[in-house]
Amino acid sequence: MELLSATEVAGRMGIGPTGVRDLLQAGHLLSVPTDDGLRIPAEQLDGGVLVKHLVPVLTLLRDAGYSSEQALRWLTTPDDSLPGTPLQALHENRATEIKRRAQALGW
Numbered sequence: 001m002e003l004l005s006a007t008e009v010a011g012r013m014g015i016g017p018t019g020v021r022d023l024l025q026a027g028h029l030l031s032v033p034t035d036d037g038l039r040i041p042a043e044q045l046d047g048g049v050l051v052k053h054l055v056p057v058l059t060l061l062r063d064a065g066y067s068s069e070q071a072l073r074w075l076t077t078p079d080d081s082l083p084g085t086p087l088q089a090l091h092e093n094r095a096t097e098i099k100r101r102a103q104a105l106g107w
Helices: 006-013 017-025 054-063 068-076 086-091 095-104
Strands: 032-034 037-041
Touching: 006 017, 006 037, 017 037, 054 068, 054 086, 054 095, 068 086, 086 095
Parallel strands: none
Antiparallel strands: 032 037
């Protein structure tokens, strides 16, 4: 998994580092702690924008009680029934199934 600094994400998205911090604080992006500070998994981006439907899926996962770490694990864990990971499915415009699965986690 490619991990980016806030500065690198800002460069890819064409926004300032403050904008990246705002996205993180709003729960629109997930980060992971590393020895080098917080890093942001690059898979959450599609070029210079957030992966389509990522924000609503993150909201559903938070509503289901998932922490940021748990949400990232769920999004990046391969699932043979998809196939691939939920995040890969979002990249491939298979958001309906991912949203359904994320919503079911809350029940």
